Amino acid sequence: MSIDKKIRTTSLYQMHLDAGAKMVPFAGYEMPVSYPLGIKKEHIHTREKAGLFDVSHMGQIRLVGKNAKRALESLVPVDIIDLPLMKLRYALFTNKDGGVMDDLMVTNLGDEDLFLVVNAACKEADFEHLQNSIGVECKVEFLEDVALLALQGPKAHEVLAEITPCTSEMTFMTAKQLVINGINCFITRSGYTGEDGFEISLPAKDAEDLAKLLLSNEEVEWVGLGARDSLRLEAGLSLYGHELDNDHSPVESSLNWALSKVRRTGGERQGGYLGDDIIMSHLNEGSESKVVGLQPEGRMPVRDGALIEDDLGNEVGKVTSGGFGPSLEKPIAIARVETHYLENQSKLFALVRGKKIAVEVVRLPFVKQNYYRG
């Protein structure tokens, strides 16, 4: 794979410019942060109708080979062997210290053929990691010249069904290979906004045609990365580099739910991934810190990096993602806090520009997730 250090664009770059997008550099790409509608309205539009996102900067990788499933299991604390055909699962690449290298989606395309979607900022490292660590049991193929569109929101299924009716029977976390208007599409019912919706992988050269087709439905608006972030924050979903990083285990990032039972202590295929000792000990004995939702008092946003103190002024944590939730009309935040202070139900404060803002620990998500489970 050639790694070009200059700023890259997706195949929809001109379309974003034509739509009046504000472009910003993100993970080596020039990406739309917002369109003339603005972050707040784009966010609300996605919650009420359907938002179209260009997420072609994300990495798309295929693992092909007889033992692809078993091979991938050596790198993730997740059950891949029992992942049914054309189903997706959320997974994590761990490192030898039990930290998280990246989070990803895995689809079983055919038992000897897995499809991965990884974060844009990590894709080169992930590809290298796969090539170096997965062994000879499968071939690692980095897909070039592919685009990824996400159609998210309560109207997404109606919009897509008008073009291709058989998508309406798909349930959350399932996949289908379809031809839409002569375009080969790989569609999953998934996304990262907390809403029902789809992600569509397709050849880069066809992305503009499909995007135009979707946008021709009046329920659909372009939505940029700004709203994508506020949507995932309200939905309580972790973002790599914020809630997840190389220095914290999945347990310290409150992703216990993503760690499959069969890969835990006492499970049929326990351990066998990088950092397994540390991750299993965190699972069994608890971890020193956890990621929790915070509801700040008042209207002032508490943002990433804000320190968390208890009422005695002890530093007990740090905000990992924070901002304003447009659907809730109030500030919301996610923070990593020492478990001890959570168990004691200490009164907590976030420090913003020298002020102490009272914050309440709340359950995630902030906004109910609306996945279609059939």
Place this chain on the structure above:
Amino acid sequence: MSIKFSEDHEWVELKGDDLVVIGITDFAQEQLGDLVYVELPEVGDECSRGENISVIESVKAASDLVAPVSGTIIEVNSRLEDEPELATEDSMGEGWFIKVKLSNTSELDDLMDESAYNSFIEE
């Protein structure tokens, strides 16, 4: 010309000899995007030119309001605390930020008039 503009995208309207109303320009509010929170200074605070006197938060980020002139803050638009969108919807009117009694009226001469500001933002 009673309205002048700063390089930090504020408008300064002269109301009488040494009293000004200050707000953000349309260009500024468009750049910032939807505002969700405004932290205003206290009435009675002294401000000096170039000092950060208020924080303007959009969905995405926090930005500073930089004092375009020096003086004493004699009134703040406390409606912005509950309705920050006023600064987006009516930036030159209902969305004003503060009123300042100038300590040095000659500072006004360093601000731009409308046509100079328009060429400034086109650059």
